[in-house]
Amino acid sequence: MERIPILKMGQFLLVTIQVDLYDRLALDLEADLINAVEKNAAKGVLIDISAVSIVDSFMGRILGNIANMSRLLDAQTVVVGIQPAVAITLVELGLPLTGVRTALNVERGMELLNSLITFDDTTEEWDDDTDNDH
Amino acid sequence: MEIVQVLKKRKQNVLKLWLDKQAHDAALNGNPFDEGEINDYVEKLVDTFVDSIENSNIDDIKSADFDAVIELLREVSFKRARQGFSPRETGLFIFSLKESILEVLSDDLKKSKEAIPFIITLSRLMDSLATVTFETFIEGREDVINRQTDEISEISTPVIKVWDGILALPIIGTLDSSRTQTVLENLLQEIVETGSSVAILDISGVPTVDSLVAQHLLKAVSATRLMGAECIISGIRPEIAQTIVYLGIDLSQIVTKSTLASALQHAFRILNLAVRNNDTTKTIKK
Numbered sequence: 534m535e536r537i538p539i540l541k542m543g544q545f546l547l548v549t550i551q552v553d554l555y556d557r558l559a560l561d562l563e564a565d566l567i568n569a570v571e572k573n574a575a576k577g578v579l580i581d582i583s584a585v586s587i588v589d590s591f592m593g594r595i596l597g598n599i600a601n602m603s604r605l606l607d608a609q610t611v612v613v614g615i616q617p618a619v620a621i622t623l624v625e626l627g628l629p630l631t632g633v634r635t636a637l638n639v640e641r642g643m644e645l646l647n648s649l650i651t652f653d654d655t656t657e658e659w660d661d662d663t664d665n666d667h
Numbered sequence: 668m669e670i671v672q673v674l675k676k677r678k679q680n681v682l683k684l685w686l687d688k689q690a691h692d693a694a695l696n697g698n699p700f701d702e703g704e705i706n707d708y709v710e711k712l713v714d715t716f717v718d719s720i721e722n723s724n725i726d727d728i729k730s731a732d733f734d735a736v737i738e739l740l741r742e743v744s745f746k747r748a749r750q751g752f753s754p755r756e757t758g759l760f761i762f763s764l765k766e767s768i769l770e771v772l773s774d775d776l777k778k779s780k781e782a783i784p785f786i787i788t789l790s791r792l793m794d795s796l797a798t799v800t801f802e803t804f805i806e807g808r809e810d811v812i813n814r815q816t817d818e819i820s821e822i823s824t825p826v827i828k829v830w831d832g833i834l835a836l837p838i839i840g841t842l843d844s845s846r847t848q849t850v851l852e853n854l855l856q857e858i859v860e861t862g863s864s865v866a867i868l869d870i871s872g873v874p875t876v877d878s879l880v881a882q883h884l885l886k887a888v889s890a891t892r893l894m895g896a897e898c899i900i901s902g903i904r905p906e907i908a909q910t911i912v913y914l915g916i917d918l919s920q921i922v923t924k925s926t927l928a929s930a931l932q933h934a935f936r937i938l939n940l941a942v943r944n945n946d947t948t949k950t951i952k953k
Contacts, residue, residue, distance in 0.1 A: 612893075613895065615893045615894055615895070616859075617851075617852060617855030617856050617858075617890075617894065618852075619893075620855055620890040620891075620893040620894050621848075621851055621852070621855070621890055623889075624886045624889045624890045625886070629889035629892070629893065635892060635894065635895040636895035637858065637859070637862055637894060637895040637896065638862070638895075641862075641864070641895060645895075
């Protein structure tokens with residue numbers, strides 16, 4: 534049976550989705566990923582969907598679910614490499630993934646995760662954006 | 668019908684009369700009559716028309732014999748639409764050909780028994796040609812309109828790289844669904860290409876903001892966020908701020924600034940950049 538590999542990189546887990554995510558596969562990924570977070574005591578999850586060109590509402594929900602579940606296990610989720618067309622589709626579907634952090638590519642995503650973790654270590658409040666001037 | 672044969676013989680008379688009529692019409696409408704170019708077409712048209720017309724096909728505009736005539740007419744009509752001729756002028760152009768033919772043939776028609784059937788079939792034929800002319804004229808106009816629409820949406824959605832990692836997108840004109848789509852696609856593509864992390868949407872050129880436009884803006888902000896970039900909306904004029912509040916639109920999730928300058932400042936702060944004055948006697952705050 535097809536499975537999406539979950540790579541461990543230090544405190545983080547890296548998932549690169551290279552195939553079209555059909556429902557069964559997405560559900561398996563969700564379960565595998567949450568188990569892996571628990572097992573490795575991961576601090577962050579990085580999901581790269583740059584190879585994904587088609588999304589549906591189900592996949593959008595799975596991504597949101599993963600982020601919420603990881604947060605319960607004290608891990609940050611960053612989704613990276615969303616294609617312009619995919620971003621537009623998600624917004625049109627009414628799924629702006631509000632609970633999920635995003636970055637342009639894996640490199641930026643790693644930077645973001647690192648900054649989140651260090652920030653998390655030094656201060657207790659990490660959840661809000663640093664700017665509060667509007 | 669021998670009338671058709673007579674018509675063929677009198678081709679030159681028809682041509683002359685038609686040209687006179689057109690010069691007359693042009694003078695009435697106060698337009699300079701560009702003889703050289705029009706004459707060329709007029710001659711060709713009369714030639715092909717009179718050559719193609721036969722007893723057998725006079726009642727059948729769909730006959731392949733008229734293809735050349737229709738082709739020519741379309742060409743003239745298309746050209747006229749682009750040059751900004753009025754529909755009336757274009758219509759008169761073809762209607763005056765009918766008049767010319769009937770006038771030239773009037774004497775022969777008086778003698779002929781078949782005059783009335785001939786006039787009816789000829790009229791029908793010429794009316795079909797006029798319809799073709801009109802269709803093409805409108806096509807030509809639509810072509811012009813489409814080109815302009817494309818151009819407007821093209822020129823009014825530039826994505827400007829104002830700094831390394833900062834994109835600005837001044838939106839000018841009404842923001843409808845299709846515009847939003849183009850703007851958004853351009854913006855997201857540019858974010859990928861430049862690896863930018865801040866996008867500034869400047870709406871100072873948007874005349875009105877209603878709930879629909881606000882929804883489009885929110886969409887743009889969400890999509891930008893999904894690309895891992897932050898989106899700032901700038902250029903909100905006081906009356907637009909009023910409208911937004913009166914309409915009860917919630918923009919509290921979005922960073923909004925009144926001017927592009929303050930948005931840029933905010934962007935600098937996000938990227939941990941600072942603007943410094945080289946004149947050491949003065950210091951710029953912030």
